[in-house]
Amino acid sequence: MVSHGGEETRGVNVTVAATHELGPERLRLIREMLDTAFDGDFGDEDWDHTLGGIHAWIEDARGIAAHGSVIMRRVLHDGRSYRIGYVEGVGVRGDRRRQGLGGLVMGELERVIDGAYAFGALSASDEGAALYLARGWQPWSGRIEVIGPEGVVRLPDEEGSTYLRPAAGGTLPDPAAALLFDWRDGDVL
Template structure:
């Protein structure tokens, strides 16, 4: 098994195509171009077995407004494991590497989890954000009630945990904001 941690700029066009193919398969066709775009521009963890990509995840920088302060946030994107290799620890290996990136460069880790993926994140110490979730839209702050209950946060060792009484307002982006 080979594990690589690399910035998007260090990945070849073939590697990016292989990542996109894995994500399309893992999300069963429910992975749009905008979703892939969200996974780019940061650090990727890729795991290969016998020259085939079997697991991926990335962390990109987001700004999250909390109590009037912009938190530098490592946002986890596009975590996927090939279907026939799930439940063998590969997702945990990907997350361990991504958490190292978050701990080394960010004040907060965040992600939006599906019901299927929630167990992985909870087992690793991520927790559902109990407060309000919103976005800084082009028209001003908006609440994202559909994201409440599926937005997870992780605080790196030594970092202060955000106050759940105050909302987390994420920077705007095209497609799914979270």
């Protein structure tokens, strides 16, 4: 585990670690915070999507105050397969919202994306979109599709809520061609 903090974070430390380094107790605490932060609308499949990558979180005297993770996904675009960093499980405990903690967590996740992936992607709620826009994430204006058990399926409901971020020095895909995501149970995006 690595902790990052500095003058710009005013003494707040963001810890970064892979899922396997967290241990069952910390994973339980993160899951509980996300259940609360999402008002009970964070299910087992959402939790499963959050695991297997790199986590960034902030703890305070009351426990986990903020969390997010970035996992690897495959996306086909215009005949090419990309390895992308997909952001999951971003939440801030209710009593710590609007204090910059989400931005601190995202900063660490973006650092991971810059160092390991072609670009970043996420699906934002209406409430979360402002955070991502302020950090330079761009709404995807093209089609969103998934390779499902029955073949390629368009996801028009995800068009407008999907945001991308180029990795350091990179560019974003051309919206003239669809982003074709890998399949997973639950919400595909």
